[in-house]
Amino acid sequence: MDVMQIEDSMGLTVCKRQPLVIERGEGAFVWDQYGNELLDFTSGWGVTCLGHAHPVMLAALAAQAGRIMQNPNSGFTYSPARARLLLELQQVLPAGLQRVYFANSGAEANDAALKLARKITGRQRVLAVHGAFHGRTLATLSVSGNAGNSARFLPSVPGNEFADVNELAAMVSADIAAVIIEPIQGEGGVRAVPEELLQQLQQRCREHGALLIIDEVQTGFCRTGDFFAITASGVTPDIMTMGKGIAGGLPFAAFAMTEALAGAVQPGDHGGTYCGNPLSCAVAAAVIGHLREQQVSDHVKVLGLSMLQDLNTLQQKFPDIVCEVRGRGFMLALVLHDDGQVWPLTEACARQGLMVTPTRNAVVRLLPELLLTETEWQLGLSRLQAALLQLRAQSEQAQCA
Numbered sequence: 599m600d601v602m603q604i605e606d607s608m609g610l611t612v613c614k615r616q617p618l619v620i621e622r623g624e625g626a627f628v629w630d631q632y633g634n635e636l637l638d639f640t641s642g643w644g645v646t647c648l649g650h651a652h653p654v655m656l657a658a659l660a661a662q663a664g665r666i667m668q669n670p671n672s673g674f675t676y677s678p679a680r681a682r683l684l685l686e687l688q689q690v691l692p693a694g695l696q697r698v699y700f701a702n703s704g705a706e707a708n709d710a711a712l713k714l715a716r717k718i719t720g721r722q723r724v725l726a727v728h729g730a731f732h733g734r735t736l737a738t739l740s741v742s743g744n745a746g747n748s749a750r751f752l753p754s755v756p757g758n759e760f761a762d763v764n765e766l767a768a769m770v771s772a773d774i775a776a777v778i779i780e781p782i783q784g785e786g787g788v789r790a791v792p793e794e795l796l797q798q799l800q801q802r803c804r805e806h807g808a809l810l811i812i813d814e815v816q817t818g819f820c821r822t823g824d825f826f827a828i829t830a831s832g833v834t835p836d837i838m839t840m841g842k843g844i845a846g847g848l849p850f851a852a853f854a855m856t857e858a859l860a861g862a863v864q865p866g867d868h869g870g871t872y873c874g875n876p877l878s879c880a881v882a883a884a885v886i887g888h889l890r891e892q893q894v895s896d897h898v899k900v901l902g903l904s905m906l907q908d909l910n911t912l913q914q915k916f917p918d919i920v921c922e923v924r925g926r927g928f929m930l931a932l933v934l935h936d937d938g939q940v941w942p943l944t945e946a947c948a949r950q951g952l953m954v955t956p957t958r959n960a961v962v963r964l965l966p967e968l969l970l971t972e973t974e975w976q977l978g979l980s981r982l983q984a985a986l987l988q989l990r991a992q993s994e995q996a997q998c999a
């Protein structure tokens with residue numbers, strides 16, 4: 599079967615593709631159609647937090663699939679798997695955010711948060727940050743600050759405004775329904791919001807009755823070290839959205855809100871056929887339980903720091919290509935001098951057996967699985983170095999020609 603030919607001719611291609619057919623994965627590694635092994639430093643865009651085919655996930659998936667995948671009348675009926683997941687979340691969610699609703703994707707969770715903010719505040723305007731990414735539904739595109747993504751689908755949901763992160767707090771006023779913000783921008787290029795700014799934002803929102811929506815879709819579930827990236831800031835948002843790592847690879851998402859807000863949500867305000875379906879809940883509960891029991895947070899903090907140091911050393915060897923490295927935990931970025939080098943570096947990495955994520959604003963992201971070992975990191979680093987050498991050689995050849 600010619601997988602690429604079938605997908606190219608019959609599928610609707612909505613993104614640039616790498617010429618790779620990925621057949622299977624195990625831990626931090628994947629294998630292509632020729633049996634070549636590649637180290638996955640993308641985690642499928644920050645999703646497979648326990649790596650590929652983790653036994654804990656497989657066991658939960660098989661056990662729940664054999665019991666029930668979708669309840670009769672879906673959310674009208676109760677589910678032990680959903681209850682187990684709620685109990686797991688209770689142990690890791692920031693204090694004060696204990697009321698949870700489930701969704702199918704990060705965009706849907708954000709969309710619901712924006713929708714509920716309108717209802718709860720009776721206001722319409724939403725503030726977002728330049729360069730933010732909150733999803734690809736109409737409402738979430740309207741608060742995603744990349745004109746390239748949203749300008750093709752005008753008009754946007756009206757009443758939204760973008761600002762630089764350090765101007766945002768001052769813009770919160772009595773007609774703002776919500777501010778939505780990622781603690782560390784992912785698609786925007788791994789750019790962290792200073793903790794003081796998050797604290798100011800929380801204060802201004804409280805003063806003016808606006809809701810603070812923190813989007814932890816990419817940063818949550820130990821990706822940046824703490825269970826959530828806002829943990830260290832002490833900020834408690836009104837709504838926090840989650841996705842990606844929450845179920846380690848099963849399409850799933852959630853949002854949590856304060857008890858006070860939950861009181862304003864009524865039956866019918868939000869819903870969806872698959873929201874909180876037992877299969878996804880069982881896997882998410884297993885993933886979160888594993889992250890917690892194995893203290894993955896500590897591992898990510900410790901190894902993440904030495905990974906960042908190693909990348910700084912690498913940057914010093916390649917100052918002609920890499921101008922900066924940044925990030926927290928296992929959410930790391932190489933910032934290149936030239937945006938045009940992002941795809942060539944991504945492809946050079948793949949040739950060396952390393953998958954990395956090409957990102958806008960001249961950034962290549964590294965989002966390895968959270969159980970990555972030091973040895974696996976060193977292997978990836980050596981492959982990254984080989985790819986950078988290859989890129990340098992290509993540039994020198996092009997200059998000579």
Ligand SMILES: Cc1ncc(COP(=O)(O)O)c(C=O)c1O
Pocket residue numbers: 643702703704705706708731732733734780784785813814815816817841842
């Ligand atoms: C911060 C953030 N929010 C929302 C989304 C959208 O999530 P999904 O692709 O699951 O809809 C993403 C996806 O990359 C994201 O990084």
